Amino acid sequence: MARWEPNARERLERAALALFVERGYDATTVAEIADRAGLTKSTFFRHFADKREVVFGGRDQLADRFAEVIRGAPPQTTVAGCLTAALESVARVFTPERQDLARQRRAVTTAHTELRERELLKLARLSEAIGAALRDRGVDDTTSRLAAEMGVLAFTTAFARWTDPGNDRPYTEIAHTALRDLRDRAGALGTEAEVSA
Amino acid sequence: MARWEPNARERLERAALALFVERGYDATTVAEIADRAGLTKSTFFRHFADKREVVFGGRDQLADRFAEVIRGAPPQTTVAGCLTAALESVARVFTPERQDLARQRRAVTTAHTELRERELLKLARLSEAIGAALRDRGVDDTTSRLAAEMGVLAFTTAFARWTDPGNDRPYTEIAHTALRDLRDRAGALGTEAEVSA
Numbered sequence: 001m002a003r004w005e006p007n008a009r010e011r012l013e014r015a016a017l018a019l020f021v022e023r024g025y026d027a028t029t030v031a032e033i034a035d036r037a038g039l040t041k042s043t044f045f046r047h048f049a050d051k052r053e054v055v056f057g058g059r060d061q062l063a064d065r066f067a068e069v070i071r072g073a074p075p076q077t078t079v080a081g082c083l084t085a086a087l088e089s090v091a092r093v094f095t096p097e098r099q100d101l102a103r104q105r106r107a108v109t110t111a112h113t114e115l116r117e118r119e120l121l122k123l124a125r126l127s128e129a130i131g132a133a134l135r136d137r138g139v140d141d142t143t144s145r146l147a148a149e150m151g152v153l154a155f156t157t158a159f160a161r162w163t164d165p166g167n168d169r170p171y172t173e174i175a176h177t178a179l180r181d182l183r184d185r186a187g188a189l190g191t192e193a194e195v196s197a
Numbered sequence: 198m199a200r201w202e203p204n205a206r207e208r209l210e211r212a213a214l215a216l217f218v219e220r221g222y223d224a225t226t227v228a229e230i231a232d233r234a235g236l237t238k239s240t241f242f243r244h245f246a247d248k249r250e251v252v253f254g255g256r257d258q259l260a261d262r263f264a265e266v267i268r269g270a271p272p273q274t275t276v277a278g279c280l281t282a283a284l285e286s287v288a289r290v291f292t293p294e295r296q297d298l299a300r301q302r303r304a305v306t307t308a309h310t311e312l313r314e315r316e317l318l319k320l321a322r323l324s325e326a327i328g329a330a331l332r333d334r335g336v337d338d339t340t341s342r343l344a345a346e347m348g349v350l351a352f353t354t355a356f357a358r359w360t361d362p363g364n365d366r367p368y369t370e371i372a373h374t375a376l377r378d379l380r381d382r383a384g385a386l387g388t389e390a391e392v393s394a
Contacts, residue, residue: 146386
């Protein structure tokens with residue numbers, strides 16, 4: 001039986017991101033991450049398949065969570081209401097205590113071409129997950145696709161603003177503003193003439 | 198001096214896509230592509246950096262073309278007008294004569310995980326290119342991002358419908374309909390209540 005390690009996952013995450021920032025993602029080994037966290041390599045592999053999963057495991061959970069919340073929203077909830085509920089549901093991950101981790105994660109993915117591409121793919125999967133969940137509610141295909149892109153844009157905008165060095169506003173407030181802005185722009189794009197007078 | 202080969206690029210493209218469909222993308226070599234096209238390997242490499250570029254070269258050209266058309270649109274053109282002009286500008290690539298090539302390309306990318314991921318990345322780059330071109334026109338950042346996603350969705354929807362086996366409508370007509378549908382849905386998403394009554 002493996003010994004139970006309190007907060008092992010978060011300790012590994014913190015150790016890994018600190019090392020990625022200090023030494024670079026490629027130069028950091030799983031052994032070094034486990035060592036920095038005061039845990040063993042086998043504990044690492046109980047929580048993560050590889051070091052890339054430390055960076056992206058959260059994005060996969062995000063897609064699952066968004067889809068679950070959208071599918072589970074009361075029947076009368078509108079599409080915008082579903083997006084709001086999805087964005088709000090992940091607020092417990094984006095707490096002030098985890099802001100430094102999120103900033104490190106952002107710095108690591110931005111600096112590394114392969115991770116940046118992986119991030120784009122994860123966002124494409126997030127969009128697919130939101131779109132599929134909306135279609136399951138009976139929302140038409142075109143609306144589902146567009147709303148999914150709006151959901152991803154609201155999330156990426158909120159995440160970028162929340163992790164901005166000078167920011168002290170909470171994630172939920174930022175996410176609400178981001179979605180509201182996008183919906184305003186969507187309304188304008190829907191009604192403007194093809195060529196203005 | 199290299200001998201000038203009439204239509205070498207298109208002959209190589211047709212040979213490559215036919216072979217990718219027949220034998221699979223991984224099993225096809227550049228030598229086989231050149232041979233099927235009745236050309237040499239060095240001619241292949243004058244037109245394409247590698248076999249992946251046969252599949253994706255067109256997507257890069259598309260991003261450049263969209264950005265160029267958006268930047269060059271008359272100053273009074275609205276955002277929707279810019280998207281329409283961009284979508285229309287590539288109609289000369291999506292002609293009835295090239296529909297079989299586009300269908301093969303779609304079949305090859307859909308069947309192959311790495312190519313499907315590469316396609317998603319190319320679409321992310323297309324979105325970035327559209328967004329940057331709109332920002333250069335003075336369009337605000339949020340509208341630029343959202344409109345860029347609408348442009349990509351209009352293009353991918355139009356491309357999928359145009360390459361659909363049963364389709365006989367021209368690309369331009371399909372693209373117009375796709376963008377019109379997206380704008381209608383955008384308008385609705387902009388104005389619906391968060392939770393319907």
